[in-house]
Amino acid sequence: MNPADAKAWFGAVPPDLSVMARAKSADYIYTYLRTYYRDPSRPTGWNNLAYPNTAMPHVLWQLQGTRDAVFTERESAENPGEKERHFDHFVQVHPGQLDSVDYDNAAADIAGFLNYMAEPAREQRHRLGVWVLIFLLGLFVVTWRLNASFWKDVK
Numbered sequence: 737m738n739p740a741d742a743k744a745w746f747g748a749v750p751p752d753l754s755v756m757a758r759a760k761s762a763d764y765i766y767t768y769l770r771t772y773y774r775d776p777s778r779p780t781g782w783n784n785l786a787y788p789n790t791a792m793p794h795v796l797w798q799l800q801g802t803r804d805a806v807f808t809e810r811e812s813a814e815n816p817g818e819k820e821r822h823f824d825h826f827v828q829v830h831p832g833q834l835d836s837v838d839y840d841n842a843a844a845d846i847a848g849f850l851n852y853m854a855e856p857a858r859e860q861r862h863r864l865g866v867w868v869l870i871f872l873l874g875l876f877v878v879t880w881r882l883n884a885s886f887w888k889d890v891k
């Protein structure tokens with residue numbers, strides 16, 4: 737997407753998703769994709785609990801269907817006298833192509849894929865890391881005993 741077009745259409749340029757999981761975590765992406773709700777006050781008609789007032793529309797709305805969010809008002813603990821809005825629950829307005837379990841699984845698959853994309857070599861790095869630690873431990877024992885043997889006659 738042309739960044740200038742994106743800025744004009746959405747008010748923000750979509751970020752590079754290939755590093756998103758490293759920047760914000762797979763858990764965040766999973767939650768982000770699952771917490772969209774309808775909000776007529778927003779230019780796209782959508783809002784999000786994980787990223788309030790996000791410029792990104794709910795691109796998976798056909799899968800999830802449309803939902804409204806119900807908020808309750810409570811007095812703020814930090815600023816007594818002021819009201820705070822708290823999320824209570826979602827109401828499914830139109831059904832999507834997937835039920836909620838299948839939609840969550842699809843969101844988890846996307847988050848998992850972006851997590852892999854963010855660092856495809858992670859598995860190999862972890863596997864190699866174990867051998868590096870074992871090697872360093874062995875080297876430590878050898879140098880420790882060598883040191884003891886070099887200095888054993890020095891009073």
Ligand code: HEM
Binds near residue numbers: 742750789
């Ligand atoms: C399954 C496909 C997609 C995924 C997984 C995805 C995911 C994300 C994520 C994780 C962010 C960052 C949110 C944050 O910074 O907290 C983002 C931002 C954004 N995305 Fe998407 N996106 C997808 C498709 C799209 C599409 C098709 C569009 C355009 C039509 C789009 C437009 C944007 C925009 C404009 C932002 C910036 C939001 C802002 O900073 O307010 N995304 N997206």
